[in-house]
Amino acid sequence: MSLFSPLTKSSENPVLFAKYKPKVQAYRDALAAGILDEYKLPDELIPKKDGVDVTVIPKKFLSESEFAITESSGTDLVKKISKGELTAVEVFKAFAKRATAAHQLTNCAMQLFVDEGLQRAKELDEYFQKTGKTVGPLHGLPVSLKEHYDYKGKVTHAGYAVWVDRVTDDWALTVKLLSEAGAVFYIRTNEPQSLMHLCSNNNIVGLAKNPNNTSLTTGGSSSGEGAMAAMKGSVFGLGSDIGGSIRCPAGFCGAWGLRPTQKRVSMRGVASACTGVQEGVCCVLGPLAHSADDINLFMSAVIGGKPWERDATVIPLPWRKVSEPNIKNLTVAICYDDGVVKPTPPIIRGLKLAASKLKAAGATVVEWEPIEVEKLIATCGSMYNSDSASDQLTALGASGEPLAELTKVALSFGCGEKGTTTQEYQRLAFTRDTYRDKYQDTMSEKGIDFILTPVYVSVAAKPETVHYWGYTNLWNLLDLPNVVFPTGLKCDPALDAPDKTYKARSDVENYEYALYDDADEFKGAPINLQLTGRRWFDEELVKASKVVQAVISS
Amino acid sequence: MSLFSPLTKSSENPVLFAKYKPKVQAYRDALAAGILDEYKLPDELIPKKDGVDVTVIPKKFLSESEFAITESSGTDLVKKISKGELTAVEVFKAFAKRATAAHQLTNCAMQLFVDEGLQRAKELDEYFQKTGKTVGPLHGLPVSLKEHYDYKGKVTHAGYAVWVDRVTDDWALTVKLLSEAGAVFYIRTNEPQSLMHLCSNNNIVGLAKNPNNTSLTTGGSSSGEGAMAAMKGSVFGLGSDIGGSIRCPAGFCGAWGLRPTQKRVSMRGVASACTGVQEGVCCVLGPLAHSADDINLFMSAVIGGKPWERDATVIPLPWRKVSEPNIKNLTVAICYDDGVVKPTPPIIRGLKLAASKLKAAGATVVEWEPIEVEKLIATCGSMYNSDSASDQLTALGASGEPLAELTKVALSFGCGEKGTTTQEYQRLAFTRDTYRDKYQDTMSEKGIDFILTPVYVSVAAKPETVHYWGYTNLWNLLDLPNVVFPTGLKCDPALDAPDKTYKARSDVENYEYALYDDADEFKGAPINLQLTGRRWFDEELVKASKVVQAVISS
Structure with missing residues (x-):
């Protein structure tokens, strides 16, 4: 099994796509029209060039109270609203401006409808x-929403040009549950073609x-959500x-994100292109946020809505209240290299800092020895x-529509266009289950x-480059x-010079490691890490991440 | 999609199989040697012909206390043992005799090892x-065990002659959990070739x-367990x-059985022939028992062992304590016909009796309208x-080895030997999920x-006849x-004459309905019913089944 099987098929048809261009333009026009004067950032505050940190801009135009x-x-805001200390409208207007x-500043939206929000x-105030x-x-x-969840009465295209005018007539259940819990919607965010890039390009x-x-990618495919989280929109x-x-995108943009265990969030x-259920590797929904506490709030609200009563695939595991662990009782295994692609200097710096801070705080820190990662990534890609x-x-x-470069890469994962026979597919699932037990x-x-690892080989990449x-x-x-x-760390050219002497172990590593070629170009990119817990024990993971992050970022 | 696609391939090879015959004979000899004199039923109590009710025989040779x-x-026995009113040895000897x-009387065992028990x-007494x-x-x-769970140091063949001397070197986790909870093992029970008959024939x-x-089948594939449950072995x-x-087998033999929601029991x-994981329709483990209370005891013990800590596929849903519902608060939908094969007269009698008793007890009884059953059964067969x-x-x-008739039938379900492409397979899963929501x-x-339905078209069938x-x-x-x-009802020729005037809606129905051709031949076959609940809410189902059964059998 290989990691990539290059794509030879093409689905491109320029003549056909020409018919879609006016629809795409209409969609873009609607997006531009969603920038309402009342909320608009003055033109003079928009940088003329890229390579800029725009997270500092909101402070320049928001009022003190909006800021x-x-x-x-979210935890504080909902408390204040429930005590009458803030109104939903006050809160909304501030966020609408920032969003x-x-x-x-970042082109993070696909649809903006602040009037509806x-x-x-x-x-809600009434x-x-x-x-x-x-x-x-x-x-x-x-609450912001990635685009590809059905939204009653609005277009849902899932990153495919063909659906750029397809109006969906019902709500995705999780969106409905968020709404029932009191969330306000006003923006649907950017995502790549095919939803399968760790980047964001699309033809829409x-x-x-x-x-x-702003020279770097948000990552993907919840690309716009990464930008929204960093901008606090x-x-x-x-x-x-x-x-x-x-x-x-949480990692590339310096935010928090939870990928929960499957089948807990509906x-x-x-929407996706799938006409079948590929259940070998399941897609999951989850939050991008600003803190572990807000992740907890999000999950407790969404799961508190008992999604299993309206979605037979969801397991009735209530979101449990668990306490924050004592750092001294935790054993954290750190992965400095997965054996396939070595992390770049800023990431290694982050991992080493984490190790020393965790040890100093009394945690037991051991090294994680990777288990057959290449085989498992090929398995995942083939699925x-x-x-x-x-x-x-x-x-x-x-x-x-034209194929984005990273769409071609995604379609080349594992078996690529050759696909698998059903027996092969079922054997991939066997491999998966064997290693679920093994891990x-x-x-x-x-x-x-818990296992502490990089989120990616490096910090935020240049657009359309991430393959691994x-x-x-x-x-x-x-x-x-x-x-x-x-x-709390960011890429710093003074500390994070690329290691040009490193001898890559494979073509895959050679390509990916070398993307981090000039530290100056990655300046300011956040150094995030990823904490992994036990299957189904998302609650314990979220609480531990709060404690671990506090130690590391202190 | 069709229900059956007849098998044309053959895997039979008489020359090769001749080599396995001595091994099969050795296996049979070991089984025969497992009938120890101390526990043996006197030959004169063994009926000379079939067509006999042998459930009445244990009373004739067991002592009063053994009986x-x-x-x-089980609930009572464990209480008495824990109070010192009975010893494990006393309990064991009585069951070993009866088993x-x-x-x-029924050829229900594949391995007997009462000395180890x-x-x-x-x-345990010590x-x-x-x-x-x-x-x-x-x-x-x-506790009796169907044969195909790995049993440390014993042969596990899963119904395939090729494995008749394959010793497994570890325990199936659920067997281990039963053991850790205090269960005593002494018998592994009969199952059909390929494990895919609702009957029991095999070459071992x-x-x-x-x-x-004894002219009828136990059903299958937990065939020996059906007989054990009826015999109280x-x-x-x-x-x-x-x-x-x-x-x-629970239905055909007049016992209780629970098929729990998947991924709760490890x-x-x-063991099976699978080299991959076919997760479209998952196999589950569960108990055959004598009462709802004992099912509850079994599940609470097995799940109480936290299987998810040792099996990454198990979901950590603890076995909850729930109360028995009030029958007056229950709405039960009764299915008199799934639209594919109409149930035979004894089953209809059972359903009608259930309806009238449930109504009389204050339950709300409605008719269940079948939803696309033929399509879903074809989907299941194709998976x-x-x-x-x-x-x-x-x-x-x-x-x-020679193919049993019902092995050929099982290999013809749905797509049969043609199989599916991966895309087709994933679309079957889409159909499945669509109807999970729909139901x-x-x-x-x-x-x-709850939905109350037949277990099968009819009561226990003649051997090797069940296709649907x-x-x-x-x-x-x-x-x-x-x-x-x-x-509590049994097939009674005086009440359950076959309906020879019924016009079948299809060849499948024509075959299956006509199997019940002469009520005399089915005399004494139990009339069991099946109660179906909500996914994951097994606890509520078990408690409701106790209440519903008590009303119906009163």
């Missing part, structure tokens, strides 16, 4: 004034930029992840393309509570939950 | 005498007989079910054979708590849990 509101945690600016915020009660645990919190609205350094956002799509009404990438090529071919048994035998997903999609295959969090 | 012990529930007789019972404590919630309970020890009428037994294999170390039945044909071909939504909309699994494997596909229970 304070948007810097607050609009975020979009102007304002209306909803007003209704309800509160009338009843003295909140509608739910997220009452009045502005184009690339999103990394707010920490929402309290939290709903992302999805089948190979790193929550964790990569996938009902989540993605087990149908010969047929569904994706069909959806792409339906408009004939769990190893953790049990060694007394390892192994630091994230290993965990999708194994279905172990992960929290990505900021260490 | 009382073996008629007791040995069960085997002599006695030794284990002695050790532990209790020394510590005053039991080792766990099943301390001293004799041959057919098992139905204790209620164990407190309960561990069966497995991917299409009806717990429920059919499948680690369960079974999605690998072109390749793994099974390989395992069968490895010894060249759940229907139950929610109509306020239906729709009344059981529909629920495997949908993964809704089921309890099968006795109504």
